[in-house]
Amino acid sequence: MSYRNRRSRSRSRSRSRDRRRDRDDWGSRGGWSAAGSGRPSLKGRQPGERLRKPRWDLSRLTPFEKNFYQPTPTVLNRPAYEVEKYRNEKEITLRGKNIPNPIQYFSDYNFPDYVMAEIRRQGYEQPTPIQGQGWPISLQGRDFVGIAQTGSGKTLGYILPAIVHINHQPYLERGDGPIALILAPTRELAQQILTVAQDYGTSSKIRSTCVFGGAPKGPQIRDLERGVEICIATPGRLIDFLEAGKTNLRRTTYLVLDEADRMLDMGFEPQIRKIVDQIRPDRQTLMWSATWPKEVRNLAEDFLKDYIQLNVGSLSLAANHNILQIVDVCQEVEKDTKLRQLLNEMAQERAYKTIIFIETKRKVEDVTRGLRSTGWPAMCIHGDKSQQERDWVLSEFRSGRAPILVATDVAARGLDVDDVKFVINYDYPSCSEDYVHRIGRTGRSDKTGTAYTFFTADNCKQAKDLIDVLKEANQVVNPRLYEIMDMSRGGGGKGRNRWRGRDDDRRGFGRDRDRGRVGGGGGGGGRNGYSNGNGYGTSEGLGRFNQFRGGGNSNSVPNGVGAGQARLNGPPPLMGSGSVKASMSQSATQNQFNGPQRPPVQNVGASMAAGMFNQASSVAGTVGGGLGIMGAMPSALNWPRQ
Numbered sequence: 001m002s003y004r005n006r007r008s009r010s011r012s013r014s015r016s017r018d019r020r021r022d023r024d025d026w027g028s029r030g031g032w033s034a035a036g037s038g039r040p041s042l043k044g045r046q047p048g049e050r051l052r053k054p055r056w057d058l059s060r061l062t063p064f065e066k067n068f069y070q071p072t073p074t075v076l077n078r079p080a081y082e083v084e085k086y087r088n089e090k091e092i093t094l095r096g097k098n099i100p101n102p103i104q105y106f107s108d109y110n111f112p113d114y115v116m117a118e119i120r121r122q123g124y125e126q127p128t129p130i131q132g133q134g135w136p137i138s139l140q141g142r143d144f145v146g147i148a149q150t151g152s153g154k155t156l157g158y159i160l161p162a163i164v165h166i167n168h169q170p171y172l173e174r175g176d177g178p179i180a181l182i183l184a185p186t187r188e189l190a191q192q193i194l195t196v197a198q199d200y201g202t203s204s205k206i207r208s209t210c211v212f213g214g215a216p217k218g219p220q221i222r223d224l225e226r227g228v229e230i231c232i233a234t235p236g237r238l239i240d241f242l243e244a245g246k247t248n249l250r251r252t253t254y255l256v257l258d259e260a261d262r263m264l265d266m267g268f269e270p271q272i273r274k275i276v277d278q279i280r281p282d283r284q285t286l287m288w289s290a291t292w293p294k295e296v297r298n299l300a301e302d303f304l305k306d307y308i309q310l311n312v313g314s315l316s317l318a319a320n321h322n323i324l325q326i327v328d329v330c331q332e333v334e335k336d337t338k339l340r341q342l343l344n345e346m347a348q349e350r351a352y353k354t355i356i357f358i359e360t361k362r363k364v365e366d367v368t369r370g371l372r373s374t375g376w377p378a379m380c381i382h383g384d385k386s387q388q389e390r391d392w393v394l395s396e397f398r399s400g401r402a403p404i405l406v407a408t409d410v411a412a413r414g415l416d417v418d419d420v421k422f423v424i425n426y427d428y429p430s431c432s433e434d435y436v437h438r439i440g441r442t443g444r445s446d447k448t449g450t451a452y453t454f455f456t457a458d459n460c461k462q463a464k465d466l467i468d469v470l471k472e473a474n475q476v477v478n479p480r481l482y483e484i485m486d487m488s489r490g491g492g493g494k495g496r497n498r499w500r501g502r503d504d505d506r507r508g509f510g511r512d513r514d515r516g517r518v519g520g521g522g523g524g525g526g527r528n529g530y531s532n533g534n535g536y537g538t539s540e541g542l543g544r545f546n547q548f549r550g551g552g553n554s555n556s557v558p559n560g561v562g563a564g565q566a567r568l569n570g571p572p573p574l575m576g577s578g579s580v581k582a583s584m585s586q587s588a589t590q591n592q593f594n595g596p597q598r599p600p601v602q603n604v605g606a607s608m609a610a611g612m613f614n615q616a617s618s619v620a621g622t623v624g625g626g627l628g629i630m631g632a633m634p635s636a637l638n639w640p641r642q
Helices: 003-027 080-089 113-121 131-139 154-167 187-204 219-226 235-243 261-264 268-277 295-302 330-346 363-373 387-399 432-439 457-472 479-490 542-549 586-594
Strands: 094-097 144-146 181-182 208-211 230-233 254-257 283-287 306-313 323-329 354-357 378-381 404-407 421-426 449-455
Touching: 003 208, 080 094, 094 131, 113 144, 113 187, 131 154, 131 306, 144 154, 154 181, 154 187, 154 254, 154 283, 181 187, 187 230, 187 323, 187 363, 187 387, 208 235, 219 235, 219 306, 219 479, 235 268, 235 295, 235 479, 261 268, 261 283, 261 295, 261 432, 268 295, 268 323, 283 295, 283 378, 323 479, 330 354, 330 363, 330 421, 363 378, 378 387, 387 404, 421 432, 432 457, 449 457
Parallel strands: 144 283, 144 306, 181 230, 181 254, 208 230, 254 283, 323 449, 354 404, 354 421, 378 404, 421 449
Antiparallel strands: 094 306
């Protein structure tokens, strides 16, 4: 056989092995997650299908201790009225039997010295409500569900009982899996939990590791093989290791499901059930969630026994009351200008660490590129970023070297940065639960924060839920939210609703063409489904909006349709950026809309009141033409991406 034929046959065998290896690796993973915790199964394979549920015989299992609660006389003898007063003040709601009194002060329980030293080092003065009432329940070995807003201290609420639980168990032997297993939806949250576990567990020589997708398997496998008492994992990667025999859960007696609602939203329920099947049924199980939907309740009924439900705050969807919520009802094309104005105002403060949430990965990249091109220190993360890059970006954000983080919902939960001052919802999320989690990145640990939200007519289905969240938190409700809510009920189209999408509005002949409220506006509607005033005015910020749409070229305004001076009556120049100069000439108007020549349109400015969300718009100029042909509004601004 010739040398060339041997090489050809060798390459063919190598390619076949690679294909088989790729197929096996993909098939062993669980359901896909935007956080990179798993990948889609192939050819109908179910996550964890190679795992077999053990036949548990409780009579043959080694007994273990899980009740370590020894309350001090102060707690035992505390009057019932004082306990009730504490629970009412902290908005603690409980359901279950034989509920212990809360720990109101750290001195109410004999925590080990090394734990108290770490608590003092981090500056905690007293337990948070979820900790004060949750610790006695956990230390008794009871199953329980904790429902609390973000930033309530729940991580420490289950880490300290885990450390106490582990210290009362026999030492791990070779081949043993973890004693405490904590499941989390995203790698960022898993890494933050690991930091807390190491802070409080190192002194008692408790080893912890973090298992998640998007990072090399080798170091994670080595940690598991050497033996760890605490394993924090995302479901997809843990399923991989269980199927491959790299670890087991035979010694696991303490199980935590953190952000259970988020894991279910991400489609992890099959993986969670497969994992829980591998754990002895007499374990202690703690489930933590920010919301209490039917799916989470069903999971609790299946996994928990005689559990206590602990709720801090409202039983309905509720946001952190330490957060000032400001909602700006605007149009899609105004978002970019409003974002720049907001950042200008925020930058006046000494610390302005900000997270900007955007729905799509592509838009995240576009907005970040646009901000950086004008001098703003912005960085971004989303599900397509490698783990190394995400870690570096988060490190830069935490240190303050890059105080602006642009992100998809991958950062909405579990990102624990104490000094985030502002959250901006550039795009409103698809559900109001995600809104609550997003704004929860600020106002943590009893600090205050501010959340700004751009809300458009496309979000009309979420208007009622948002109004309910605002009312529950005693926030001011923008009156225009009620208009959008009414539109969503009526379906738009008729009457005097300016947010219509009728064909006559696209032509500029809608009934509301004489009712322009914001900026100059052509007669309405178009692709975004709403009209905006009379004539063929222009919209402030068009040139700057085009900066993102055009890949950072701030001077490329299609078809000559622009916004006059982009900033018009807006804020001072933005950190070295030049003015976006474009004009709407007669010929450009004619070419863009195929209409007759009209007198040129004068600029329309917006006078932004102090908070810029008062939406007090003033028209500065006259509008020519009586037919109300559409000017620099939807069709002019919805050109395809260059």
